[in-house]
Amino acid sequence: MKGLILCGGKGSRLRPLTFSRPKHLLPVMNKPVLFYGIESMIDAGIDSIGVVVPPAYRKAFDEALQGGAPWGIDVALIEQDEPRGVADAVRAAQPFVGKDDMLLYLGDNVIDGSLSPLVEKFRAERLAGLVSVSAVPNPEQFGVVQLEGDRLLKVVEKPKQPPSDLAINGVYLFTSTVFGAIERLRPSARGEYEITDAIQRLIDDGLPLGVFRSPYWWKDTGQPRDLILCNQHFLQRVEGLQVRGSIDASSSVTSRVVIGEHAVVRNSVIRGPVVIGDHAVIENSYIGPYTSVARHARIVDCEVENSIVMEHATLDGVPHRIDESLIGAEAKASGRSGPPQRARLWIGDHSQLHFPR
Structure with a gap:
């Protein structure tokens, strides 16, 4: 079985952070979102993984993945020339997947649970496809499944009247028959080749498809608030x-640090x-719960909590408590200290802010 992780899209809801890096490489607890999917696949026994990327971000993914070096496995980059939908990204990976089975994972999703039960169910029931689903309060915002027991009858993309509350959560398993279904697709109303349409083709062809009712925590990290919630989780x-670093005698550090x-x-x-993170400096500051500070970041005379501070960022004398914020790589925010007030910041890489007295 091959693993396939899709990392397309512009990440427009995470701008300005995604002007300089793909959203899949933004950090959660100082680790790129993409790495959570790769490590889940490895834990499920998959050691050949393809990552579908846009050409403009090829270098960024190359640098982050180093050909799979962090894990000692084969990680191949596959380019999708234009963003034409999930099914088109899968089609771009056909030479990599070949006739093998495939575990497909949307790269901006994070699922906190093992993929092994999905692989076992897919193989044991000899399915042509398996879709992982989660119960959600707002199914009209997702691709939704209609079931008969555990047999998949129909998939509907963002329906006005959902047939169930079970949303597709970004994990799929397929045999190579999915490529034949994709070849027969036409673009949807939004001009994309939809994976839900390919699944419906397989259903209409009479092939056996099932679902895995996921009990796992799941988050799509496509917006700033979602990224912060994922970091907290x-x-x-x-x-x-x-x-592994140093703490001076005048500092107070609790456990869970x-x-x-x-x-x-x-x-x-x-x-x-x-x-x-490694080589970070925290001086005359308060770092509160649910904060991750990346390597080489520097925080002086500041109060920060519930936030993500990325590599080489500098916060110096900001006169407000920084809360629920994303601070991009090499960003700088400075000012003069005073009574803490609350500020919310979404700062892109290399940006600079100054807070006057």
Whole structure:
């Protein structure tokens, strides 16, 4: 079985952060969103993974993945020339997948659970396709399934009157028969080749398709608030105090805090769960719960909580408490300290802000 992760799209809802990097490489707990999908596949026994990317971001993915070096497996990059939908991205990967079965994963989704039960069900029931679904309160915003028991009868994309509350959560398994279904597709009303239409083709052809009712936590990280919530979710896993850097005697650090190699904490208060990356500097500051600070970031005379601070960012003397914020790589925000007030920031890479007194 091959793994296929789709990383197309412009990430327009995450601008300005996505002007300089694809949304799939934005960090959750100091690790790119894409890596969560890759590691889930590896845990399920898949060791040959293709990642479909737009040509403009090929270099960024190359640098992040290093040919699979972080995991010691084969990770191949596959270019989709234009964003023509999920089914078209799958078609672009046909030479990579060949006649093998395929586990398909949307790269901006994060699912906190094992993929092994899906693979086992797919193989045990000899299915042509398997769709992972989650119960949601707003199914009209998703692709939704209509079922007879566990047999898939129909899929509908963003229906006004949903046939169920079971939304497709971005994980699919297919045999190579899906490529024949895709070849017969026409563009949808929005001009894209929809994977839901390909699934419907397989159903209409009488092939056996099933569903996996996922009990797992799931988040589409396509918007700033979703990325922050995902960061909070995984930070809840931090246990104990793990210190590989240094903390001076005038600092107070609780448990559920990770401090990376060569990171420095001086005269500061750290309240977990918090992760501080390698070579980061925290000085005269308060870092509150559910915050991740990336490598080489520098935070001086600031208060930060519920936020993601990316690599090489600098926060210096910001006179407001920074809360529920995304601070891009190499961004700079500075000012003068004063009574803490709340600020919300979505700052792109290389940007600079100054807060006057």
